[in-house]
Amino acid sequence: MTKISEETQETRAGSITSKPIVEKKDKQQNRESKNVMQVEDLNLWYGSNQALYEINMDVPEKRVTAIIGPSGCGKSTFIKTLNRMVEMVPIVKTSGSIKYRDQDIFNGNFKQEYLRTKVGMVFQSPNPFPKSVYDNVAYGPRVHGIKKKEVLDEIVEKSLKDAAIWDELKDRLDANAYGLSGGQQQRVCIARALAVEPDVILMDEPTSSLDPISTSKVEELVQELKKKYSIIIVTHNMQQAARISDKTAFFLNGELVEFAETDDLFQNPQDKRTEDYITGRFG
Amino acid sequence: MLGQNEEGIKKRMKGRVLKNKIMMGMFFLATSVGLVFLVLLFYRVLTQGIGYLSWDYLTSGPAPYPEEAGIWIGMIGSIMLMVIVAIFSVIVGVASAIYLEEYASQNKFTEFIRVNISNLAGVPSIVFGLLGLTFFVYMFNFGYTLIAGGLTMALLILPVIVVSAQEALRSVPIDLHQASLGMGASKWQTIARVILPAALPGILTGTIIALSRAIGETAPLIIVGAATAIYTLPDSLLAKYTVMPIQIYNWTGRPQEEWQFVAGAGIIILLAVLLLMNSIAVFIRNKFQQRL
Numbered sequence: 008m009t010k011i012s013e014e015t016q017e018t019r020a021g022s023i024t025s026k027p028i029v030e031k032k033d034k035q036q037n038r039e040s041k042n043v044m045q046v047e048d049l050n051l052w053y054g055s056n057q058a059l060y061e062i063n064m065d066v067p068e069k070r071v072t073a074i075i076g077p078s079g080c081g082k083s084t085f086i087k088t089l090n091r092m093v094e095m096v097p098i099v100k101t102s103g104s105i106k107y108r109d110q111d112i113f114n115g116n117f118k119q120e121y122l123r124t125k126v127g128m129v130f131q132s133p134n135p136f137p138k139s140v141y142d143n144v145a146y147g148p149r150v151h152g153i154k155k156k157e158v159l160d161e162i163v164e165k166s167l168k169d170a171a172i173w174d175e176l177k178d179r180l181d182a183n184a185y186g187l188s189g190g191q192q193q194r195v196c197i198a199r200a201l202a203v204e205p206d207v208i209l210m211d212e213p214t215s216s217l218d219p220i221s222t223s224k225v226e227e228l229v230q231e232l233k234k235k236y237s238i239i240i241v242t243h244n245m246q247q248a249a250r251i252s253d254k255t256a257f258f259l260n261g262e263l264v265e266f267a268e269t270d271d272l273f274q275n276p277q278d279k280r281t282e283d284y285i286t287g288r289f290g
Numbered sequence: 291m292l293g294q295n296e297e298g299i300k301k302r303m304k305g306r307v308l309k310n311k312i313m314m315g316m317f318f319l320a321t322s323v324g325l326v327f328l329v330l331l332f333y334r335v336l337t338q339g340i341g342y343l344s345w346d347y348l349t350s351g352p353a354p355y356p357e358e359a360g361i362w363i364g365m366i367g368s369i370m371l372m373v374i375v376a377i378f379s380v381i382v383g384v385a386s387a388i389y390l391e392e393y394a395s396q397n398k399f400t401e402f403i404r405v406n407i408s409n410l411a412g413v414p415s416i417v418f419g420l421l422g423l424t425f426f427v428y429m430f431n432f433g434y435t436l437i438a439g440g441l442t443m444a445l446l447i448l449p450v451i452v453v454s455a456q457e458a459l460r461s462v463p464i465d466l467h468q469a470s471l472g473m474g475a476s477k478w479q480t481i482a483r484v485i486l487p488a489a490l491p492g493i494l495t496g497t498i499i500a501l502s503r504a505i506g507e508t509a510p511l512i513i514v515g516a517a518t519a520i521y522t523l524p525d526s527l528l529a530k531y532t533v534m535p536i537q538i539y540n541w542t543g544r545p546q547e548e549w550q551f552v553a554g555a556g557i558i559i560l561l562a563v564l565l566l567m568n569s570i571a572v573f574i575r576n577k578f579q580q581r582l
Contacts, residue, residue, distance in 0.1 A: 073377070092468060097396050124474030134465035136484055146483070147473040225578050 043068040043207055043237045044089060046125075048103035051081075051088060053096065058084050062103070066207070072239045072253030073269065075245055077284070080138055081094070081261040082129075082241045086209050089239065090118050090126040124151065124277060127205030132214045133192035135184035136172050136197070140176055141233045142166075142182050147203035162202050169235075170198035197228065201236075208232065210240040215249070226251050245285055249273050257281045279285025335561070339554025347555055352519045352537070356548035360409070361556050364537035366523050367436075367516075368505055368563070371533055373502050374440030374445065380497055382444075383451030387493075391459040392481055404456075410449035418446040419510030427514055434515025437527040442514050443507065445499040454496025458489040491578030498571040503565050508535040534560045 046065040051059035059080050066089075068073055074082045087093040089105060091112060109198045112122050135143050144186060153159060158166050163180070167173040172194040176187075184195055193213060200208060212228075214222040229238060229251050242248050248255050256266040257278075265272060265281045276282040342356075350360030386407075394400040422442025432438035462485050470480040486493075517530045518540040524531040534556060541553035 092472060095464075095471075119471075120474045120476055122474075123472055128468075129470040130468060131473075132465070134463070134469045136466060137471065137488065147475075150470075150473060150475040150479050150483070190471065199469075200473065219570070246305065289347070 008180075015075060041065075041067055042101055043108060045109075045210050045217045046089075046103070049085075049105060050102045051084060051093070051199060052100045054098040058261050059088070060260075062078065062263045064263055064266055066239060068237050069235070069255060070253040071233050071235055071246035071251055074239065074241045074258060075243070075248045075255060076247045076258035078243070080258040082258045083211055086211055086221065086239060086241050089207075089209055090123050090128055092123075092128065124203055125205055126207045126209060127200040127203060128209040128211065129193070129197050129200050129213045132216045133189055133196050135187075135192050135195055136185065137185055138180045140184050140187070141180040143189040144198050144202050147199060148180070150204065163198075166198040166202040167195075169232070170194045171224065171231070172198060188221070190217050191225060193217060193221065194228065195227060197225070197232075201232075207237065208240065210238065212241050212243060215243065222247075228260060245273075255282060259284070297320060300301075322428060335554050335557045338551050339556070339558045342551045342555040343558060348559070353522050356546065356552050359541070359552050361534060361537065361559050362530050363520060363523060364534040364556070365559065365563075367531045368533040369526060370536075371440050371443060371531065372501055372505055374527075375443045376497070376501060378441060378444035379451050379500070381446050383448050383497075384455045384493060386448075386452045387455035387459055387491055388481060388486075391456050392485070398582060407449050407452050414509075415446055415507055416513065418442060418510045420512030421445065422510060422514040428511065432516070432528065434526045436524045436531040438514050439531060439533075441513050443504045444508050446507065446510060447504050450500040450503065451497055454500070455489070455493045458487060458496065459494025461492060462488045473490070491574055495571045495575045498567050498574075500565040502571075503532075505563060506535055506560065508581055510538055512539075513555065534563075 013086065034250070042065040046062050046064040046066075049059055049062040050057065053136075060086065074086060077108050084093055093101075097248045099142075101113065101175075107122060107125060110117055136146060139161055140274065144166050145159045148162050149158060153162070163175065164177075167176060174184075174189060175191065176195070184192060184205075187195065193216075195209075197213075214225050217225065228245065232238060240248075240252065252269045254267065255269045255275075256273065257264045257271045259280055259281075265276060265278045272281065273285055276285060298301075308423045319547040332544070349362050353359045378396060390400060390404060390407075394403075419442060420440060422445065426432045426438035426441050427434060432441075467480060470484045471477070472521050475483070507574065511533060516536045517532045518536060520530050520532050538553045538556040538560065540557065541549045
């Protein structure tokens with residue numbers, strides 16, 4: 008991977024102009040220790056419809072960043088842009104830059120496969136493979152070339168433990184994951200994402216299809232996981248954002264309206280629109 | 291109701307209910323037409339052919355006398371031909387489907403290709419026979435051999451296999467793509483480890499149905515020169531061959547009445563093979579559908 012540290016990228020096609028400005032570099036290194044991803048002037052279009060407008064956002068390391076907003080505000084689109092999953096829709100165009108640990112993810116030399124190894128994802132509805140629990144969790148490591156049974160066994164056990172589901176499933180590793188309950192499936196999916204040892208975990212409304220008990224289990228899990236991982240979680244549930252996140256971003260109509268410490272944002276919103284939304288006046 | 295009195299509604303009710311009954315009757319009649327002729331076909335074939343059906347009939351080749359004639363050479367020829375057809379058409383067909391569904395960018399050109407593959411599936415089989423004659427028999431100089439016939443048949447069912455494999459691939463939930471790609475798997479790893487296994491039942495079903503179309507085809511094989519009567523099994527890809535439909539066609543053309551019965555017995559065997567293949571397809575579909 009090429010490291011792009013002092014380069015400013017203007018467009019995603021990348022007319023790269025090097026500007027080694029000492030001041031800026033120092034500032035960036037300061038931020039580096041705290042931010043795992045930096046989004047600068049991100050615009051995104053589906054065909055001719057613009058879905059995201061000039062997003063600027065720094066994602067802090069080892070903390071939980073929640074993204075809230077009404078349906079259709081672009082929060083899911085935004086999170087999927089962070090691991091370039093949004094490009095599965097062929098008509099998507101982007102401009103601006105997103106940096107993962109100071110490497111531009113839109114740079115041609117930066118492989119999508121590497122990005123997605125580092126920036127894992129948990130999806131809205133549980134999507135285990137129609138395979139055994141073991142094969143589900145071992146999928147990632149196998150894809151990355153690990154073949155030894157002992158190593159895989161160890162990874163599977165560790166990942167399931169980290170996802171707080173080992174005790175429930177340790178005797179059922181050979182069972183098909185489709186036979187599990189929705190909440191168990193979602194935690195297996197989290198374990199599966201953990202198995203490739205990502206740096207950042209994106210969660211796209213991970214509890215929206217779960218019952219309250221499973222939801223609280225996943226929420227507790229998120230609190231545990233932030234010790235090791237940086238987590239970005241999209242949620243339509245403001246209480247959930249308030250409960251589990253350290254920072255919260257409020258999206259509206261494709262714009263990032265406000266991004267602040269969660270307590271500040273909920274108790275003392277700076278923008279009128281944020282206030283209206285969190286007090287339930289719309290959305 | 292607006293603008294209606296109770297009387298009017300009742301009066302119209304009768305007419306509407308009657309109309310419904312008439313339509314139902316017509317649809318039933320349409321269904322019966324197919325069923326009646328199918329029953330007639332079975333009846334005729336069974337009554338004519340059953341008398342000649344025996345172990346000897348299954349295990350002997352063509353002969354100058356109806357009592358000694360059998361389907362063996364044709365049956366084995368058909369099976370050998372199908373093996374060639376299956377190997378070639380499945381490999382090329384599934385690979386094309388993977389390219390079109392998973393790799394090709396969605397533009398006018400690929401859309402054009404897609405539409406035309408569907409069109410090819412409707413081209414008369416005799417046209418494929420002429421194609422096979424030009425390319426495999428003359429240009430590649432295979433002559434009137436098993437491989438020429440097999441490749442021609444493979445081309446004939448290729449569009450059907452591509453289309454059904456495309457549908458099978460398309461029906462794999464996008465969730466599974468995302469899950470795999472989201473862990474840093476490459477596209478090919480995703481296809482090989484997740485998409486193809488999930489699409490396999492659909493692909494197999496489509497393939498078997500396409501093959502059962504091929505096993506009953508006659509016209510293109512007449513053009514590429516399947517033999518009408520040979521007395522030994524083909525011993526190589528470049529050997530002469532015959533297949534069941536050709537054998538049956540040949541018997542029906544003979545003047546003596548007994549040959550019709552021999553042909554009838556052949557049709558029973560052919561139908562049995564078809565039925566077997568289709569039930570395998572149904573079995574696979576049912577078995578794997580429960581899993582997904």
